[in-house]
Amino acid sequence: MILIVFLISQSSALFTPMQVHLSWTEKSSEMCVMWQSRMSGEAKISYRPYLCKQNFDWKTINAQTSRIDFGTEMPRYSYIHTAIMTDLQADCYYEYTVGIGYFWTESFVFSGRTPGHDINTSYKMMIFGDLGTHYHGQKSLNLMKTMTETQEILGIMHMGDIGYNLEYDQGLIGDKFLDMIKPIATTHAYMTMPGNHEQANNFTAYKQRFLMPRNEASQNSSYFYSLNIGHVHYICLNTNPFLIIEQKSERKTMINWLKDDLFKANNNRNNVPWIIILHHHTFYCTLNPNMEMSRKDCEVQAEIIRNALEDIYYENKVDLVLAGHVHRYERQASIYKNQTILGDVDEQNKHVNAKAPIYIVSGSAGNRSNKNDPSSPYNYLWTRFVSDDFGFGMLTMINKTTLLWEQFSSESDKMIDYVYIIKQNNQTSS
Template sequence: MFYFSILCLLLGASSRQTHTQFFMSDTEESQNKTKLFTLTDSKGNTHSAYIEDLNKTPQKCIFYSLNNSEMSWTNTIPTTQEKAYSFHIKNPNLGPTKEFYSKSFFKELFPNFSDNQPPINNYFTQNYDKVSPIISVLATNSSLLSSSFNMPLREDQPGYYIWWLYPQQIKLAWTENSNEVRISWVTYVNFKPKFAYKQLFCDELTGFNDWQFPDVNTQDFDEGNINQRYQTVHTVHIKKLKEKCIYEYVVGSSCFWSEVYSFNGRTPFYNKSTTELEGNPADLIIIGDWGNGVLGSYTNYLLQNEMQSRHIDGIIHMGDLAYDLPTNDGRVGDDWFNMIQPIAARIPYMCIPGNHEAFNNMSHFTNRLRMPVTPENQGTNLFYSFNLGPAHFTLINTEAYFDESLYPGIETHDNWLIKDLEQANLNREKVPWIFVFNHRALYCSDEKKDCYHLTLIIRDHIEEILNKNSVDIMFQAHVHNYERCTPIYNNTKIVGDYDTFNYYYSPKAPIYVVNGNAGNFQAHNDPFKSNKDDWHMFGSEDYGYGRLKVYNKTHVYYEQFSSEKGTEIDYFWVIKNNS
């Protein structure tokens, strides 16, 4: 473990994206020197890195370069924020002690390295524009670090060499408890996990400003669909969060640390007075059927940009993740989780399963995602609900309707759904809006069986439940397009006297929205049928996602974005009188 820590120190100082060729060598020990790895430059010359005097503090690191000239440095890491990336290098070829920070480490040492050379193994590092004080704290807190330097290293590209050493697939999610979030990440070497967080700033003067180090739970999961391939999943809970505070955190192991992420302390509530809700809207991204590759990158790009310009409380993903999580022994899922990490590590990412998660009784969903766990969902996290702002959000899972072997079964799910919506409907005075999210569609307009007899199966199970409890909007995915409908009951449009194309006034039945086209390898495979039902209002085959904003007790706004065009393509208001 210590050897990899030194490797972190050697590689973690690079400041601009650089690539070099290197490979791990077999560990060799000779005359108190331990060989770490060997670098090969563009001319084929090899340079070996060693550590000397393992029991000495600070340890001495040595490069044997051309003509056996020695370059060495010690692990002197500055404690000030401004020089958090600095360390000292003693190199007889470069003259006196030279200090490096915000420079390319390898380029300084090996000018002959070529950026244009196609390396056998690529290695990327990237600097951060803002350096958090956490970096210097972690670098100097020996009680936390357990004999390692923990220089932060950011490796953005999945699938590259030593990526398996680095904490990856970082995800933030709300839990079954108020004022709590659950953060999970993955490693492929079971080093002792590390986690640190603190309150960054708050509109209250009270609270902690020191770094906190909660315990981390760890479990192994075999993600292989053909061969055994284990990942180690680490999970931590942050409790007693304050709604108007911003927190920052970092995850890692004894060797590698992630970059520092921040998040808002707002969480769902399960028991809150009406006065606390006033003036407190809910703002969420709604997305479905999102995979890797070029087609998924449209949405990834637009959503990351939106994060920078708008406040987002959370994201709801209505199933079909990665296409598919277990494919290629889990590597497709790995790449997808790493793609969304800049988003999911900062904004609570809430999911329900789709048909593409059915493999092995949805084991990839239940083990690789950490959704709310309740007695009602029997610890499976496959369906759940929460309140946020003036709205109740119910996330269901209807896959058992099509595969009765899936656990928990239909009866368990439907009994929970009836009870959940009945209680939400009785709580309208405090939480006036009810939204339901499901992967499969009850109403849609393409030519495939998904919009014909398969929709009838779901309607037969839950449409009466939705209508009886006055659900406001039913969000659906699965069909790879965007479609907005009128309020519908029993395949009949229920139009209000004052409704217009973009405004619904006190609707008498659920409004149905299909949002299943975030982008995946199946592409635009669901064109609309030519003879649409009269409840169809608007449709688009553009890749994209939606944004739901619950302003208050009477006004809800929804807009749909085209990821390809980078523009809004549809919107609607729901306005109702709660007097």
């Protein structure tokens, strides 16, 4: 009898669905769910509309399963399951559970509002970079969880440097990271972009763990994509190729796609007036000349990326650029070519009709290493607020003319900075 109980418990551990996480796809009204199991089995998802007028019947679909070798020193096989929930209605929530054979998870609930839905009401998007699995990341995650439970947050965007590193310890760090984000990633789309800590082995571990919206140019790589969510067009890029000399064709492909995407977004500006670009590396950060890391991030790499992209952003009237990589929070002004460009109103916490993109670095969610030296001097030309507190940002799309950005500290549990970005008379920046 004891042996039977032991065998059942062991097989349960092998088949139990783990690391369930959601992401939006390239199509409207869809939500992708991925999960992992140690053994293969019949993988399914069941879901139903929730808290709305739709028929409450459960729908069950099969998942696609891939056998993955997470090992970097020796083989360590696991199974990744992927399924896509379709025909989601914006006025519904959805309850779902995923299973392998007889082993199913508890049920989770998410909002049916997806990119492409007609979202005219205010919503919030949680945004940060550089999280990792260490103490500070866990502390930030605790506050993120509280906020997802108490506020209407539509989705989460992680601007690279995800697990430090997903492939480390035979991929066990990747497992640990996905276990850690489960409280927020089972209930919200967890959207990612690759940072420099994802680039090992041509982004293999990143590609295995996260499936992002695809397009023809990205050739199913999930490296760069765009989404219309309410009044905001979000563009998520992979800035790594700009810093890897050999990746010339990747750079060219992404820039061509970006120009085309911005052209379409500008033609659609009456419907979707805001354009926000997110990526891992930053264009601007305050330099501490005494720190080698600061010189690399804020002088060398920032200049390379600016040279590749800044004119495109400026000419296409991008409103806001969000990045991580630098392990602090630093909000900057409207900038072009290293100069502050004043808008119609340019106050400490308010921009009206900005004339160039506004830049914000939020790379302090909980990186593995120590924080960057917070004694870095302000660059008074364009720096508006700096903090070395661990934490994360929140973008609120208030309406067609007003965005609010806030930064929260997971050390003090306070909102430590905010800025209103306002567009009057349908004006766009620059």
